[in-house]
Amino acid sequence: MKYKTALGAILIGTLPLQAIGYTAYAQQAATVDPEFMRNLEAALVQKPELILEAAARAQNKQREAEMRRMSESAVEIRKELAVANNPGFVIGNPTGSKTFVEYLDYRCGYCQKAHGEVNKLIERDPQVRMVIVQLPVLGPDSEALARFAMAADKQSKFKQTHDYLYTNKVDASEEGLKAAAAALGLDWAKVQSDMTSAELSSRLDANRSLAERMNVSGTPFFITPTTVFPGATTAENLANNAG
Numbered sequence: 645m646k647y648k649t650a651l652g653a654i655l656i657g658t659l660p661l662q663a664i665g666y667t668a669y670a671q672q673a674a675t676v677d678p679e680f681m682r683n684l685e686a687a688l689v690q691k692p693e694l695i696l697e698a699a700a701r702a703q704n705k706q707r708e709a710e711m712r713r714m715s716e717s718a719v720e721i722r723k724e725l726a727v728a729n730n731p732g733f734v735i736g737n738p739t740g741s742k743t744f745v746e747y748l749d750y751r752c753g754y755c756q757k758a759h760g761e762v763n764k765l766i767e768r769d770p771q772v773r774m775v776i777v778q779l780p781v782l783g784p785d786s787e788a789l790a791r792f793a794m795a796a797d798k799q800s801k802f803k804q805t806h807d808y809l810y811t812n813k814v815d816a817s818e819e820g821l822k823a824a825a826a827a828l829g830l831d832w833a834k835v836q837s838d839m840t841s842a843e844l845s846s847r848l849d850a851n852r853s854l855a856e857r858m859n860v861s862g863t864p865f866f867i868t869p870t871t872v873f874p875g876a877t878t879a880e881n882l883a884n885n886a887g
């Protein structure tokens with residue numbers, strides 16, 4: 645196999661082409677100084693790991709740029725969710741001076757892991773005001789569980805239900821939700837009615853709009869008073885970014 649063919653195979657097989665701008669490289673190769681290309685190819689023969697190192701640097705830059713963009717978007721979202729009639733649900737201190745936001749899905753394993761860390765944070769700092777934004781991204785069962793928790797708020801039992809959904813395996817079927825309602829002391833008929841209400845649908849739409857503005861596609865996702873954390877994190881990390 646000729647060297648240039650082998651080089652192309654390495655590039656295609658080992659790197660995300662977008663990450664290293666290979667399309668642009670291919671389009672401009674004919675105009676690049678031939679001596680530069682010879683030197684580049686010689687360097688890659690001696691140290692092929694340079695390709696991976698360049699890709700890693702490009703990916704890190706892309707990740708850093710995305711984090712900056714998310715942090716900038718979070719400035720306005722923090723303000724919107726700091727008001728009393730925000731589209732989320734508040735746990736911790738409703739009038740606390742430190743507003744955090746968590747986008748979550750009750751069927752998300754990472755959200756379940758993060759739930760314990762959130763509770764630790766709330767226990768340690770009485771000023772934490774955690775706004776829960778339902779973002780059911782894992783299908784119809786996720787949305788059913790989100791609606792169930794939201795409906796429980798109508799009976800002043802959001803926090804109890806929120807915790808229950810993480811500490812118990814709740815089937816999203818009517819039978820499973822009815823059993824959960826009984827365990828929580830909820831009026832099942834009212835839960836059913838509230839779960840399908842236009843108000844809850846509107847709040848879920850507002851949640852999705854907030855997520856789109858932040859480019860949030862997965863859960864959990866945290867907004868702290870000073871930064872953002874895509875994915876599960878610890879109580880310590882959240883506390884260290886409380887402002």
